[in-house]
Amino acid sequence: MKVLQFTIPVAHDSAVIVQEDIMPHFYTHLHRHNEAQLIWIKEGEGTLVVDNHLYAFKANDVYLLGANQPHLFKSNPEYFVENSGLQIQALMIFFDPNGKLTPLLDLPEMQVLKSFLHQQQAGFKVPSKHNELIISRMLAVQQAKNQELMISFLQLLNSLYLTSSKAEPLAAIRSSQFSENEGIRIANIFNYIMQHYERLITLEEVAEQAHMTPQAFCRYFKKHTRQTFVSFLNEMRINEACKKLTSGRYESIATAAYTCGFNSVTNFNRVFKAVKGESPKAYLEHYFSNFG
Template sequence: MKIQKEIIEFEKERSFKLFSPSLKNCFFWHYHPEIELVYVEASNGIRHVGKDISGFTESDLLLIGSNVPHLNFDYGIQTECKQLVLQMKETFLKDLILPIPEFENIKHLLERSYLGLSFSGETKKMVVEKLHFIRDKNSFESLIGFIEILQILANSTEVKELNSEDTRIKWFLNDKIRMGTIYDYIDENYDKKPNVNEIAKIVSLSTPAFCRYFKKQTNMTFTDFVNNYRINQAKMFLLKDYSVTEVCFQVGFESLSYFNKLFKQHVGETPSAFKKKHLNKIEGII
């Protein structure tokens, strides 16, 4: 569960690489100096970028800055999952963007990518189309297409900052070593009764110290985080066509009315409405 530095290799004639990784059940909590653009397509998943831990439905497009710790986006997804990952050479910003005045907007985009940026709407649609388009082009054409992608992202208003503070590796490397263990414990016990005293003991903290530490790291209490994780897992089971009642108990809730209430608070709609809307979309695609 310790955080890992990923070593990325590039072809000599290219300043970036575009590929489709597949790790699935591997918990790969990692960082790298290269800025990364990630598109993931799945019925439901969890993104973990810096301090932000949140869910996505159907797809997500993220720009992740240099040395920002993040989890692989296909972790724990049991349904079909497709990914496109674009990684820029460490010198990309300094050598190719900063010297060119016409790239001022792109410069600001890449400089604030350390917060973790999630893009939606037409921006996501256009960028994904261009990612697929440049994938099989020669090095020059793909570079031009990549610059166009960055310009689209730089000018977009359909963007959400995932973190409100700097979460690069220098700032919290020692703390995040513990977070991997905590995350693993929750993943193994969310459907039972995760015990705050038990996990505090595992990471060698008193319970009050653990609660303070956890709140500082995630901006959530341990209970709120577990419930958030359960709701994200519930979305996955709903999209596998389980009944709402089955899902409620499968993810560890003991009250159907409480599950419905909490789900609506987190997602903005009831489990039944969520299932009907998104399951129909998935079946339509298939």
């Protein structure tokens, strides 16, 4: 079986790389690359895994991911159904602050933006009220060439800097910097959990996937993610439950709970409140109140 890389090379011969993807679903494996990545989700829904944190993403969300930050845009299950008619579409801008852009960022006049990029290595989601501005800047970069592309890119960076003060980091504390082999192992663990969260998953089962004893696996997982296996699994399940509850396609909270791997509504309510800070009912009331 082919072993997938954890650090994925971004094919380019430029300092700023613009890429637009239209596919049935996003790339299915946790990975990283040397470049920072600004991504506008034009179409598609799912879960963003970044470092050891989970976020639901949807159309028109915009994220900045730091250089070498492990991440995965996991499309919802319905995107993998044959002939579903669904697709994802995303506009991405890649750039390496420590690569070909280094001479530019080392200029005295660029120290504010250089410091901004250094401080945002944990990534952030662009506040929705600023999406229109950032998207327009991204489109300007996509449409420009040669020196005009660099001018548009600097305007984009400046807008990100000006709008980032209210943004919450995607990872408050960056998890351990993985070696390539560690990254592959962690990616395999994450992928296995994401593929099987809907049913009972035992510690022994996941440890076996990592070729470790349960005790060694617990130490390894906590060291590299700063979370226990159970807390990560619970966060994954609650994140999926939130998407199902807010979709309006489930008749009851209990139905969503059972389809996300919980064996009782009581346990689901307890874990939900521990993860989200409120009950499922209160969460839904706040969600639809804000949505309305």
